[in-house]
Structures are given as structure tokens and as C-alpha cells.
């Protein structure tokens with residue numbers, strides 16, 4: 372059984388994907404060009420953002436956003452304590468300090484009240500200036516932007532949506548990657564929209580930031596990449612990946628629907644055994660993960676073993692909260708209470724989730740939990 376079945380996906384769409392890759396090979400342009408421009412246009416359109424700027428991966432997408440805002444030394448950037456390392460990793464990269472915020476016990480996403488408390492503490496302490504919030508659409512469900520945005524606004528902060536796992540999610544009809552002042556995503560293969568290598572994108576309605584990010588991602592280019600007007604980096608999505616992504620975008624909604632059916636089928640089978648995912652009213656997950664929670668760590672480890680013995684993959688996202696990672700040990704400013712994140716790290720488990728899971732496989736997995 373596959374955790375994310377990229378092989379079946381490829382075999383179902385082999386002809387179209389192969390054709391797109393072959394065309395790119397035949398054209399002989401491997402960086403930039405028509406396929407990249409067309410993908411950016413299609414993605415901006417899908418998400419409902421004015422600009423889409425593709426880049427090399429989801430981590431760079433976050434970094435480029437902070438660079439465009441000029442976030443740096445003396446700035447506090449608020450990130451959820453329960454996320455993938457990249458969300459917080461990019462903060463010290465630009466010289467700022469991450470402040471870890473506890474999560475909501477039901478959605479795993481940044482808890483708005485905890486954000487407010489953390490911002491107030493930083494303001495009282497006075498050493499750092501609250502500059503930005505990075506909210507993560509964890510496991511596919513958008514963060515609570517209608518509560519987070521007013522807090523960011525009131526305290527003069529910019530809002531960055533880390534939609535690396537969120538692509539395909541919605542609040543009402545508004546799609547993920549359109550909730551931040553800048554939003555980002557990742558096209559890592561196992562992500563909801565994944566390519567066959569690394570890839571990422573930045574979305575914004577702001578012309579000035581879009582222009583800056585287009586420059587930063589190509590060595591701080593001015594009129595061209597030999598006219599370097601600022602210190603940038605090399606972060607481009609290559610043309611073959613763009614061609615693959617354009618093909619995959621065509622059947623993305625169909626797969627999303629199938630993932631929703633799988634999620635419902637899981638929940639029907641599991642709701643009396645474990646804590647199943649909570650999707651808030653009006654919210655729609657992109658189902659990057661289907662993550663359940665056990666009542667304690669021992670029960671989780673026993674379930675992992677039973678699944679493993681039956682040849683079923685499962686993943687623990689994440690074993691450690693950000694505040695406990697060695698990488699940040701020397702730079703923590705404000706250690707708020709992140710007890711809910713700690714608890715999630717002890718008890719959560721992500722199960723196989725993809726559009727091609729069969730009923731019989733769901734029965735097998737459920738029977739072992």
C-alpha cells in the first residue's frame with residue numbers, strides 16, 4: 372500500500388504527462404520559457420491571485436516573501452509551533468526571530484488566541500518588533516484567517532500564508548494560497564499538487580512585491596540577470612517541472628474530490644476509535660494528510676506497529692514541536708505555553724491518503740486502529 376500513490380497517478384495520466392515532458396525535451400528550453408509562464412498564469416487563475424511567481428521549492432517561496440518585505444534583524448515573526456521546519460527555518464535566515472505560537476486542539480492550525488497572547492508578550496518585552504505572521508494550512512485545511520488577519524492588522528503585521536500543504540483547500544469559495552498578503556506553496560512530489568522533483572510558488576496581489584520576488588529569485592536581476600541590482604538567489608522552477616504541473620493541474624480537482632470521498636470514508640470507519648480530523652464549518656481541506664489522534668502516545672505506537680506489520684505505511688507529522696528543536700535553542704525569545712502542540716506531537720498519526728485508495732484498503736487500515 373502506498374502512503375501517497377504517485378505511481379498509480381502517473382500510470383493513469385502517463386500519456387499526457389509523457390507528451391508534455393517530451394515536448395519540453397524537443398523544444399530544448401529547460402529554464403523558463405512558455406511552459407513556466409503558462410503554468411504561472413494557470414495557477415494565479417486557479418487560486419484567484421493577481422500574481423504567481425514560480426520558484427525552486429516551498430522553502431524558497433517563504434524566504435523570498437520575507438525578503439520582499441525586508442523582514443530582518445529586530446523583527447519577530449510568529450509561526451505555529453506545530454509545522455514543518457521550513458516555516459520557521461526561513462525566519463533566522465533573514466536575521467529575524469521566530470516566535471512559536473500554540474495550535475488549536477481540533478484543527479492543528481495556529482490558535483488565534485495564542486497568537487494574540489504571543490504578540491502582546493513581545494510588545495510588552497519591547498526587544499523585538501512584531502513584523503509578520505506565518506500561518507500554515509496544516510494537513511490541507513486553511514488556517515483561521517478571518518481571526519488571524521484582524522490580529523495581524525491591529526498589530527501592524529504582514530500576513531504570510533504557508534500553503535505548502537494547503538493547495539486545494541478553501542474557505543467558502545475562496546481558495547488557499549489567496550489568504551495572505553503573500554501566500555506560498557510547495558510542489559514537492561507528495562504535496563497535493565506535486566511535481567517530479569522540487570518546486571514552489573509565491574502568490575500575491577501586490578505588484579511591487581511581485582516585482583521584487585521576480586528579481587530576488589534570479590540573482591537580484593534588474594533588466595536581465597546580468598544587471599544585478601540587489602543581492603538575490605537562484606530559485607527557479609525548471610521547465611520540465613512546469614510542464615508536468617500544468618498537466619497535473621488539469622486533473623487536480625478530480626483527485627481532490629476523490630480525496631474528499633476517501634476522507635469521509637475514513638471518518639465513517641474511524642470516528643469511534645480515534646479522534647478524526649475536524650474541518651471547520653465552511654472550510655474545505657485539500658487533504659494533504661489525513662491525520663488522526665490517539666488518546667496517548669502508547670496507543671499510537673502500538674497502532675503504528677500493527678500497521679507496519681501489515682505492510683501499511685503511516686507517518687508521524689510531527690514528532691517534535693518547533694520550540695523543542697535544537698536548531699532554535701539559542702534564539703528563543705518568548706517561550707509561551709505550547710502544550711497543545713506538545714500533545715499533538717505525542718498522539719497524532721497520518722494515514723495513507725490519496726485519490727486511489729480502495730474501500731478494501733480503508734477497511735484494512737481501519738481494522739488495525
Ligand SMILES: Cc1ncc(COP(=O)(O)O)c(C=O)c1O
Pocket residue numbers: 428429430431454455457458507533535536557558559569570571
Ligand atoms: C508546511 C510546510 N511549509 C514549507 C514546506 C517546504 O516546502 P519544500 O519542501 O518545497 O521546500 C513544507 C514541505 O514539506 C511544508 O510542509
